[in-house]
Amino acid sequence: MNQAIAKADTLIEAMGWIRRFRGKTTVIKLGGSLLEDRVALHHLLLDVVFMETVGLRPIVVHGGGKAITQAMADAGIEAEFIRGRRVTDAKSLEVVEQVLAGELNVEITQMMEKLGGRAMNLSPRTTCVLHGEPLLDPDGADLGFVGNVTSVDRDVIEGLAYTDQVPVIPSLCYDDNNQLYNVNADTAAMAVAQSLGADKLVFLSDVNGVRRDEQDPQSIIPAMSADTARQLIADGVIRGGMIPKVEACLDTLNRGVQKVHIIDGRLRHSLLLEIFTTDGVGTEIHA
Known part of the structure; x- marks a missing residue:
């Protein structure tokens, strides 16, 4: 009976957060090692189905x-x-398109449907919702078919979301001449979140958030303002590979997204724990 009561208490705690975020848009960026970890991916997609x-x-x-x-x-x-x-020539682009649109996008969608959800793959092979242009390297290096998202087909994405389907979007875009480009997944997620005015953008990482000591997982900072994040970068607390990720979060906040989260996607049900519990499990950066 005590276990049953504890479960009920958890649901009651979640109820307030569910009411608060019901009808709100959350963009979730998947990538990296998480797509290679079948168990972690299963639980993450189960969280997404629960959210919907x-x-x-x-x-x-x-x-x-x-x-x-x-x-x-x-x-x-x-x-x-x-x-x-990733420098992407014509042959590389064929591989990128096959992996992202032909394999992973279909696989993620099918996994969500097997878990009881409704998902729709929005790829260049179905409906491409990301439009862009070639990304120019500041030093003039030839990146090949690497692109930057300039616009997002918001109506298509919102139409699916309003009919209780989860859009699944690979990091590929077309330009005005129907040329396909490979896009960095972080920047693609940012573009989608900004276009939709998302309440949250969640970066699923292989670290548990922003730490005061990068070697100590227990030193995680649960929440911080944009001003605090900038100061921690200036003070050298945030350093190394975390700097560009946090700077991307700050750029997203400047463009209308309310909150950005960095969480460890390998932790079972990390999405639900971050969104539906008071303490969370990662770092939330807010304006």
Whole structure:
């Protein structure tokens, strides 16, 4: 009986957050090692299905860097990166499109449907909702078919969300000449969140959030304002690879998104714990 009461208490705690976020849009960025971890991905997608079931409007944006690198290696293509951007020639683009649109996008959608949800893959093979232009390297390096999102087909995405379906969007875009481009998944998720005026943008990472000591998981900062985040960068508390991620969060806040979260996607049900509990499990950055 005590266990049953504890479960009921958990539901009551969640009720307030469900009421608060019901009908609100949350963009969830999937990528990296999470797509390789079948157990973690299963539980993350189960969280997404739960969110939609209780009235939230989740939108999934995904990359697939590790799978792309492996597929390129299998095809005899050596991966090359310039400042974190994958150089994408014509042959590489074929591999990227196959992995993102032909494999991962379909797989994520099918997994969600097997879990009882309703999902729709919005890829260049179905309906492409990301439009853009070539990304120009500031130093003049040739990145090939790497793009930057300039507009998002908001009506299509919102139409699905309003009919209780979860849009699943790969990080690919078309330009005005129908040329396909490879897009960084973080920036694609940011573009979608900004276009929709999302209440939340969640970056699923392999760390548990922003830490005061990057080596100590217990030093996580549960919540901070944008001003505090800038100060922590200036003070050297936030450093290394976390700097560009936090700066991306700040840029997103400047463009209308209410809150940005960085959480460890490997933690079971981390999405639900972050959104529907008082303490959360990651770092929330707010304006």
